[in-house]
Amino acid sequence: MPIPKSDPKATPAAKPERKPWKKKTPVEVILDQANKLKAEITEMEEELKEKRKQLVKFEEARKLFEAL
DSSP: OOOOOOOGGGOGGGSSOOOOOOOOOHHHHHHHHHHHHHHHHHHHHHHHHHHHHHHHHHHHHHHHHHHO
16 A cells, blocks of 8 residues: 655645754853753752642651651
């Protein structure tokens, strides 16, 4: 059974125009990496705060069970 060939111009990936590539300077690359790292650290700190709150709740529950 032959596989129908698709028109390469009709692919969904070819429809939207891509932004022209702009070469970054080494300084821009480093600044972008620093900003990504800061955002990642902020996200991880938020997760850590949530886990600490959860730990406090578990510690309180443990104290209740030990008191029985």
